[in-house]
Every structure is written in structure tokens, then in C-alpha cells.
Amino acid sequence: MTTADYERNKVLSSSDEHYRVVGTRPVRHDGADKVTGRALYGADFDAAGLLHGKILRSPHAHAKIISIDTSRAEKLEGVKAVVTAIDFPKSDKMVVGTGDEATTLEWLRDNIMASTKVLYKGHALAGVAAVNPHIAEQAVELIEVDYDVLPPVLTTQEAMAEGASLLHDSLTTEELGHDTGKVSNVAEHIQHVKGDIDKGFEEAVEIFEREFNTKTVHQGYIEPHNGTALWGPDGRLHVWCSTQGAFVVRDSLADLLGIPISKVRVIPMEIGGGFGGKIPVYVEPVAALLSKKTGSPVKIVMSRKDTFEGSGPTPGSNLKIKIGVTKDGTITAAKAWMAMEAGAYPGSPVGAAAMCVFAAYDIENALIDGYDVVVNKPKTQAYRAPGAPNAAFGTEQVMDEIAEKLGIDPIELRLKNVAKEGTRRVDGPVFKRIGCKEVLEAMRDHPHYQTPAPENQGRGIAIGFWFNIALDSACNIAVNSDGTINLTEGSTDIGGSRTSIAMQAAEVLGIPVEDVSPSVVDTDTIGFTAVTGGSRTTYATGWAAYKAAEDVKKQIIARVADVIWGIDAANIKMEDGLITSKTDSELKMTFKEFASQMGDTGGGISGQASVKPEEGIGGSFCGNIVDLKVDPETGKTSISRFTCVQDAGKAIHPDYVEGQMQGGSVQGIGWALNEEYFMSEDGTMDNSSLLDYRMPTALDLPMIDTVIVEVPNPGHPFGVRGVGEANIVPPLAAIANAISAATGNRMTDMPMNSGSIMASDS
Amino acid sequence: MPGKTYVQTTINGEPVDFLCEPRQSLLECLRDIVGLTGTKEGCNDGNCGACTVEMDGRIVTSCLVLGVEAEGASIETIEGVADGSNLHPIQAAFLENAALQCGICTPGFIVASKSLLENNPNPSEHDIRFWLANNLCRCTGYDKIVRAVQDAAKRMQEA
Numbered sequence: 001m002t003t004a005d006y007e008r009n010k011v012l013s014s015s016d017e018h019y020r021v022v023g024t025r026p027v028r029h030d031g032a033d034k035v036t037g038r039a040l041y042g043a044d045f046d047a048a049g050l051l052h053g054k055i056l057r058s059p060h061a062h063a064k065i066i067s068i069d070t071s072r073a074e075k076l077e078g079v080k081a082v083v084t085a086i087d088f089p090k091s092d093k094m095v096v097g098t099g100d101e102a103t104t105l106e107w108l109r110d111n112i113m114a115s116t117k118v119l120y121k122g123h124a125l126a127g128v129a130a131v132n133p134h135i136a137e138q139a140v141e142l143i144e145v146d147y148d149v150l151p152p153v154l155t156t157q158e159a160m161a162e163g164a165s166l167l168h169d170s171l172t173t174e175e176l177g178h179d180t181g182k183v184s185n186v187a188e189h190i191q192h193v194k195g196d197i198d199k200g201f202e203e204a205v206e207i208f209e210r211e212f213n214t215k216t217v218h219q220g221y222i223e224p225h226n227g228t229a230l231w232g233p234d235g236r237l238h239v240w241c242s243t244q245g246a247f248v249v250r251d252s253l254a255d256l257l258g259i260p261i262s263k264v265r266v267i268p269m270e271i272g273g274g275f276g277g278k279i280p281v282y283v284e285p286v287a288a289l290l291s292k293k294t295g296s297p298v299k300i301v302m303s304r305k306d307t308f309e310g311s312g313p314t315p316g317s318n319l320k321i322k323i324g325v326t327k328d329g330t331i332t333a334a335k336a337w338m339a340m341e342a343g344a345y346p347g348s349p350v351g352a353a354a355m356c357v358f359a360a361y362d363i364e365n366a367l368i369d370g371y372d373v374v375v376n377k378p379k380t381q382a383y384r385a386p387g388a389p390n391a392a393f394g395t396e397q398v399m400d401e402i403a404e405k406l407g408i409d410p411i412e413l414r415l416k417n418v419a420k421e422g423t424r425r426v427d428g429p430v431f432k433r434i435g436c437k438e439v440l441e442a443m444r445d446h447p448h449y450q451t452p453a454p455e456n457q458g459r460g461i462a463i464g465f466w467f468n469i470a471l472d473s474a475c476n477i478a479v480n481s482d483g484t485i486n487l488t489e490g491s492t493d494i495g496g497s498r499t500s501i502a503m504q505a506a507e508v509l510g511i512p513v514e515d516v517s518p519s520v521v522d523t524d525t526i527g528f529t530a531v532t533g534g535s536r537t538t539y540a541t542g543w544a545a546y547k548a549a550e551d552v553k554k555q556i557i558a559r560v561a562d563v564i565w566g567i568d569a570a571n572i573k574m575e576d577g578l579i580t581s582k583t584d585s586e587l588k589m590t591f592k593e594f595a596s597q598m599g600d601t602g603g604g605i606s607g608q609a610s611v612k613p614e615e616g617i618g619g620s621f622c623g624n625i626v627d628l629k630v631d632p633e634t635g636k637t638s639i640s641r642f643t644c645v646q647d648a649g650k651a652i653h654p655d656y657v658e659g660q661m662q663g664g665s666v667q668g669i670g671w672a673l674n675e676e677y678f679m680s681e682d683g684t685m686d687n688s689s690l691l692d693y694r695m696p697t698a699l700d701l702p703m704i705d706t707v708i709v710e711v712p713n714p715g716h717p718f719g720v721r722g723v724g725e726a727n728i729v730p731p732l733a734a735i736a737n738a739i740s741a742a743t744g745n746r747m748t749d750m751p752m753n754s755g756s757i758m759a760s761d762s
Numbered sequence: 763m764p765g766k767t768y769v770q771t772t773i774n775g776e777p778v779d780f781l782c783e784p785r786q787s788l789l790e791c792l793r794d795i796v797g798l799t800g801t802k803e804g805c806n807d808g809n810c811g812a813c814t815v816e817m818d819g820r821i822v823t824s825c826l827v828l829g830v831e832a833e834g835a836s837i838e839t840i841e842g843v844a845d846g847s848n849l850h851p852i853q854a855a856f857l858e859n860a861a862l863q864c865g866i867c868t869p870g871f872i873v874a875s876k877s878l879l880e881n882n883p884n885p886s887e888h889d890i891r892f893w894l895a896n897n898l899c900r901c902t903g904y905d906k907i908v909r910a911v912q913d914a915a916k917r918m919q920e921a
Contacts, residue, residue: 017899025860027857027858028857028860030854030865031857031862032849032857034845034862034865035849035853035862035865035868035869035872036800036841036844036853037798037799037800037801037839037840037841037869038800038841039865040799041802041866043799043802043803044793044799046797067856105771134783134786171769218902219900220866221864221866221900222804222810222812222813222865222866222867222898222899222900223802223864225803270864270865270866270868271864272802272804272864272865272867273863273866273901274864275900302805303806304804304805304807304810306867308821341860343834378883389830402804402845494863494864494901495863495901496860496862496863508775514865633873655860655861655906656860658860658905658906659860659863659901659902659903659906660863662902662903662904662905662906663863663900663901663902663903665903665905666902666903666904667903689805689807690804690805690807690809690810690898691807692808693901695898695900696903696904697891697894697895697896697897697898697904698890698891698894698895698899698904698907698908699891699892699895701891701903701904702901703887703905703908704905745874760869
């Protein structure tokens with residue numbers, strides 16, 4: 001069978017629900033603006049009297065700051081203000097949320113502008129505002145800093161070694177929830193235990209164990225970080241920026257600058273990719289301080305080098321995975337030891353990795369240890385299912401070895417141990433309805449898997465999990481007199497979510513999605529909405545839209561009952577955009593007819609909802625089948641065929657679900673084969689450009705075939721699970737397994753580039 | 763501060779003149795002086811393609827062209843691709859094939875794809891991937907972009 005012989009993008013639904021709007025593929029509402037260049041992103045913002053800011057960054061990975069002299073910079077013609085860490089108000093150490101994690105205010109502030117020490121090359125030290133960006137850049141070079149340079153630690157192995165150079169004098173290890181008082185680079189040790197691990201390994205007939213290493217990688221969004229601030233004479237701070245969470249920016253600014261939340265208004269501009277990296281603030285607080293000093297709006301846009309060196313990549317990691325099985329492949333015990341780089345301040349995704357590392361399997365006896373370790377690299381941030389790809393790189397390769405050694409088909413081995421409804425995950429939660437089995441079965445039955453790998457090619461498979469999150473979302477809907485609606489919400493739209501949210505409101509009201517005008521609005525205009533992240537937007541903000549639409553519907557029925565028809569509301573139903581009486585077939589009215597009478601029958605109607613649907617979260621599983629060829633002369637890997645299968649619960653807009661699957665797959669391919677922070681010994685990232693940090697181009701890839709599996713999430717009105725992240729989890733391991741099949745060599749270290757493949761050939 | 767140079771160009775068919783410093787890139791001139799912000803900056807060193815424009819019939823990364831080099835040149839940017847309120851078939855194909863997610867790379871891809879189809883009206887999948895290899899997209903994995911360009915080629919041939 002050739003690839004043209006089957007449908008390349010399939011939806012396999014196990015739901016018999018019928019929808020009018022949900023599941024269709026309309027053109028997105030913001031589409032025309034984005035194909036004509038009219039959409040305004042953060043860097044496109046302009047204002048009268050705009051000044052431009054630049055940031056001085058540390059040339060050392062680890063050093064004490066002796067002194068900073070900004071006087072020469074301040075004297076340069078065209079320079080309007082210079083700020084350093086001393087311009088931030090000091091306040092007591094407290095914990096603040098930055099969207100997906102908690103940190104201390106001191107660390108948050110120090111990451112934005114170093115006060116006593118620089119902890120990575122690229123760490124910000126000072127900000128300059130000038131009449132144009134070139135003068136600001138010149139001025140930055142005139143700032144003189146005296147350093148006492150210290151040795152850096154760049155990996156978890158170095159940082160955890162006895163006698164390692166310490167990043168923080170005040171950082172003590174928290175051991176299983178208790179502060180040990182021991183100063184070290186290990187911020188935290190977490191542990192999950194299930195069953196009896198010793199007994200489990202005793203029952204095993206074969207035990208497989210390997211150690212794995214992964215490197216620091218970047219989210220690689222094409223739009224660099226940016227922000228413009230105007231601190232008005234009335235004490236109100238306005239910020240225009242590209243962010244995954246306008247409310248995170250607002251609350252962080254209030255905390256960092258010591259002002260009330262109500263004094264900060266964040267206007268989210270269009271955002272050019274984030275993948276988790278645009279959750280925290282970097283340049284916004286600096287622009288705010290520069291604006292306060294000058295009275296003018298100040299814009300700061302990072303360069304690409306700044307973005308690599310001064311934002312938040314995802315960690316390198318060191319893992320040891322051990323799995324014991326019986327002869328028939330049943331897992332009797334599993335053990336994971338994982339150390340992850342937090343970067344300069346505590347907060348690696350090792351906790352999330354621990355939730356995901358064995359999540360695909362029903363395992364009786366297991367032990368998971370996780371270590372959060374600070375190193376002299378930028379503070380890591382979320383990157384699409386943070387921690388989970390690293391973990392799956394280990395687990396799924398060990399599973400592959402088990403299948404090979406026992407002579408069991410790798411998908412059958414996984415199905416034998418598959419996690420299902422009722423399975424208790426090692427970290428505690430019991431799975432509700434999940435689609436792990438359905439994803440594996442769809443992989444097994446796919447024409448790709450049913451056809452043998454082409455000659456001289458290796459095939460690999462892997463599966464991965466992401467738990468997804470809910471958090472807060474708000475939505476307002478106003479009914480217009482012509483029967484269209486305006487929908488406002490607070491989730492910045494990175495990949496078409498305005499439309500997937502609007503579709504859910506349209507479904508409830510029974511109107512075409514083209515009659516909905518969705519807008520992402522500023523923090524003064526909508527209720528608190530958490531970040532666009534954690535695969536939560538279509539799930540939680542979609543839920544808010546559903547509830548706001550239900551609110552509208554309820555008000556319409558009440559109005560029709562009380563004012564228009566004068567009958568009992570219980571006898572009125574509104575379905576598919578038609579309002580009817582259950583008792584009198586003569587009484588009917590379309591949504592549009594109602595809207596035209598709305599003004600004269602009591603006035604405008606608007607619905608509102610704020611939700612936090614934590615109970616309904618449904619995790620997503622994703623699997624890959626990959627065929628590839630390795631050039632025996634050069635070690636270059638060419639992927640010839642790639643299939644991604646993911647449980648979406650319910651795909652609201654299948655085009656954009658497929659887009660998430662394809663995009664996540666390709667980020668995983670880049671991570672697997674090429675991407676890394678290539679660090680010199682002194683802690684310099686030697687490849688901080690898009691030439692040398694080699695992300696996949698169109699020419700490096702085949703088409704990415706998709707199967708959307710729909711195992712509806714019972715916790716969401718339409719069954720949505722959230723699909724943004726699970727798709728980056730399996731590619732690393734699937735590719736490693738395919739390389740192993742092609743070359744006979746097991747790849748334990750990332751990236752699996754030509755050099756490492758040739759070196760592995762023993 | 764260095765002195766400014768007077769530059770006369772044609773942008774999207776209209777005569778446009780501006781004053782710029784010799785150190786300012788064409789990208790910076792388009793965005794900050796002329797006010798055409800549809801052309802995006804992703805790297806400022808020619809590696810991402812977000813700033814792709816057509817200059818005298820060839821596509822260039824405008825971050826690697828100096829503003830003063832645009833003297834006498836004819837430049838086409840994303841703002842000139844649609845015919846008034848009628849989308850170009852490539853723009854329509856990008857929308858209908860969901861070939862964008864965040865949209866920051868989209869102007870560069872559309873300008874580059876237009877140049878491809880003007881040079882090669884019936885490209886193979888490989889031709890499309892080869893031509894667009896200078897444009898990075900981090901959201902889509904390129905699948906739907908390739909499909910959109912294939913669809914646009916068909917639309918333009920049928921037109």
C-alpha cells in the first residue's frame with residue numbers, strides 16, 4: 001500500500017453524539033488579519049513618544065557582581081534612563097504564582113534583573129531606554145560591571161557532585177517535603193512509591209535497566225519576547241505584550257513593582273508562538289521601570305540571541321529507568337530515578353515528569369525519585385508537556401528493548417500492560433476514562449503499522465502521556481440585535497483557540513460560528529483567566545463559553561416566557577437556534593427573530609461565566625509510528641514516514657487538533673535529531689542563532705499523518721481533553737527506537753545527531 | 763548620531779520615499795519608518811524567513827538588506843499580496859487549509875510561496891519543501907503549509 005492509498009488525516013470517534021458546529025472545520029475568525037499582515041503582534045505596537053529599551057546581559061555564567069557603573073551610558077546623547085536591580089522595590093520573600101508553578105518573589109525579581117550574582121550567561125543586569133534601539137544598544141555597551149568570576153556547574157551531575165560550586169547560599173534541599181537545612185544545588189527530592197518494589201523485581205524473570213541523558217532545548221517560537229509599558233502620571237501601568245497569560249503578566253508586575261493589581265492593565269497583543277516559554281515575564285517589568293523614570297512608553301524587544309540566552313528553555317536531564325517483566329511481558333516492577341536541570345533558580349519540571357514517566361502502564365510495584373537541581377543556565381520554563389518527553393525517552397526505549405528481547409510485538413507489549421479506567425498512577429491519582437488502549441489499537445490497525453518497514457529502514461513506536469490542567473477561565477457573551485453575538489475571553493490565542501471557543505458557544509446557541517465575533521481582551525475587560533498552557537484553553541475557556549452561552553439561553557427562555565409569549569418557562573425549549581413551545585406548536589421563533597425583539601421586550605441580554613473545572617480534567621495519550629533511514633557513511637537520519645495518533649476526547653476543530661499533533665511531532669523530531677544548547681565549558685551557549693540551533697525546516701520532513709482518536713472526556717460538556725502537549729512526548733523515544741532498529745545501536749543520549757550515531761556504532 | 767539618507771522606492775506598486783540611517787535594515791525601515799508591520803522579525807540574521815519580501819522580483823530576507831540599498835528598488839510586502847479586499851489564492855488557501863497557528867511566520871511564507879508559484883506554477887511536494895526551507899515555522903510542522911501551497915497552485919491554474 002502506498003501512502004496515497006489511505007486517508008492521511010483520520011478521525012476515529014467512539015462517540016455517537018451529533019453536533020452542528022463542533023467537529024466542523026470553519027475558517028478561523030482571526031485568519032484574514034493573519035494572512036494579510038494586519039494582525040498586530042507585540043513588537044508591532046507603536047505609541048506617540050515611544051522609547052526603545054535594551055538590556056545588558058552577563059558575559060559570565062557564574063559571578064559575583066562587585067559593582068555596576070552606568071554613568072557613561074547615561075551621558076550618551078539620546079539615552080533617557082537606565083535601571084538596575086536597585087530600582088525594583090524590595091519586599092519580603094513570598095511565594096507568587098507565575099502561571100504554572102510557584103516561586104519566590106526574590107528569585108522572580110533576580111531572574112529579571114540580577115542583584116548580587118549573575119547565574120547564567122545572558123542574565124540581565126541593567127536596562128536602558130533611548131530614542132532608538134541602536135542608541136540603546138550602544139549605551140548598554142557603555143555600562144561597566146566588575147565581576148568576581150566563579151566556576152559554573154552546567155549539568156545535574158556536576159551540580160550534585162560533592163564540593164560543587166554553589167549557586168545560592170540560601171538554597172537548602174527539601175527532602176520528601178522536609179527542609180534538610182543542607183545548602184546545596186539540589187532544591188528538592190520528591191518520591192512516589194506504589195506497592196513493594198523489591199518484591200516486584202524478585203518476581204521479574206528479566207530486568208532491563210538503562211541510563212539516559214538529554215540536553216537543554218528551546219521552545220523556538222519564531223517571535224522573540226517583547227513588551228511595551230506606559231506608566232502614567234495617574235499611577236496606572238499599561239502593558240502591551242505577547243504573552244501566554246495576560247493575567248500572569250498583570251499579577252507578576254503588581255508583585256514585582258509593589259503596586260495594586262487594579263493599577264495594572266495588560267493588553268495582550270497577538271502572540272507569535274509560546275509553547276510554555278511565554279508564560280513568565282522578562283522584559284515587561286524592565287520596560288515598566290524605564291517608563292516610570294521617563295514618563296514615556298518604552299518598548300523592549302529581545303534579539304534572537306537574548307531569547308536563547310535570556311528566556312526559559314526546557315531542561316537537560318539525567319535518568320535511570322529499570323523495568324522488570326515476566327516471560328509473557330507483564331511488568332512486575334518499575335523504577336525511575338530522574339534529575340532535571342532547573343536552571344538558575346529552583347523549579348524544573350521533574351514533578352510533571354514523575355506524573356508521566358510510567359503513566360501509560362498499569363504497574364503494581366513502582367518507585368519514582370525526582371531531583372530538582374539548579375545549574376548555571378537560564379531558569380527553565382515550561383515547554384509543551386514539560387518533563388514528559390525526557391521521561392518517555394527513557395521508559396519507551398526500555399519498553400522497546402523488552403519487546404525485542406522477549407520477541408513480543410512492541411504495541412502488543414504495551415497493550416498487555418496498558419493503563420485504563422481505574423488504574424492507579426504511581427503518583428497517586430486513579431485514572432478516569434482514558435484512551436491509552438484506543439490509541440495503541442489505532443496505531444496497531446493503521447496502514448502504516450500494517451505495512452512492513454521499507455528495506456534498509458528502521459521502524460520505531462512509542463507512546464506518551466500528558467495529564468492536562470484546568471485552572472480559571474472567564475467568558476462574556478453579548479447578544480446583538482441582528483442575532484449575531486460578541487464573545488470576549490481572556491485566553492491569548494496561539495493556535496486558533498478563538499475559533500474553538502466560539503464554536504462551543506455557537507453549538508449551545510444553535511447559531512453558525514460565523515455569527516460569533518470572538519475577541520481576546522485586556523485584563524480590565526474580562527474575569528481572571530489563567531495562562532494559555534497546560535492544554536487547558538479549548539477545555540476550560542471552552543467550558544466558560546459553554547456556560548456563558550447556557551446563561552444567555554436561560555435568559556432568553558425567561559424573556560420569551562415572561563414577556564413575549566406569557567407562558568411557563570418550563571414549557572419552552574431552545575434547540576438548534578429555534579425557540580419553541582412544548583405545548584403549542586404555533587409558538588416558535590428563531591434566535592434571530594428573538595434578537596430583533598430583544599430591545600423592545602426588556603433590553604439587551606448578555607451572559608457570563610467564570611469557571612475552574614478541575615474535576616473534569618481528562619489527560620491525553622499520544623503515540624507515534626516512525627520509519628527512518630540512517631546513512632551508514634555519515635550517520636544522517638532521514639525520516640521517511642511519520643504517523644501521530646492522539647486521543648483528543650472530542651476534536652472541536654479537527655484541523656487545529658491535527659495542527660497541534662503535527663506541530664508537536666515536528667518539535668519532537670527536532671529535539672530528537674538536532675536541537676541542543678551546545679555549551680562550552682565556561683557556560684557559553686555556542687549556538688545561539690537559528691543557523692546553529694538547527695530546528696527542522698520543511699525540507700527535513702515528510703508529511704505528518706494523523707489519527708484523531710475520540711474517547712470523550714466525561715468531565716467536559718463536549719468531551720474535550722486538550723491536545724496541545726501529549727504529542728511532543730513520544731517522538732524522541734519513537735525515533736530512538738527506529739534508529740536502534742535501523743542500526744542495531746541503542747541511543748541513550750540526546751540529541752541523536754550524525755556525530756552521536758556514528759560514535760554509537762561499536 | 764549618523765546622518766540620514768534619502769531613499770526613493772516603490773512599495774506594493776506605490777512610490778514611497780523615506781529617510782533612514784545607513785545602519786538601518788530594510789526590515790527596520792519597512793516596520794518602523796514606513797509603518798508596514800506585516801513583515802516580521804524573528805532572528806535579524808537571515809535564518810528564519812519571517813521578514814521575507816520581494817525586491818525587484820527576487821525574494822530576500824529584508825533583515826539582511828540595508829534600507830539605503832532599496833534606493834530605486836521595487837518592493838512587494840505581505841500588505842501588497844491581496845488585491846484590495848480580495849485575498850490572493852495563496853492567502854485563501856492558507857486560511858482554508860488551516861496552514862497557520864500563531865501566524866507570525868505566515869507573512870513570510872505567503873510572500874515566499876507567491877514567488878515559488880510565479881516561478882514554478884506546478885511544483886512537486888519536494889519543490890515546495892525545497893523553496894520554503896528558508897522559512898521556519900515552529901507551530902505547524904509544515905504539513906498544512908505544504909498542502910495549502912499545493913491547493914493554491916491548483917486554484918491559480920484553474921483561475
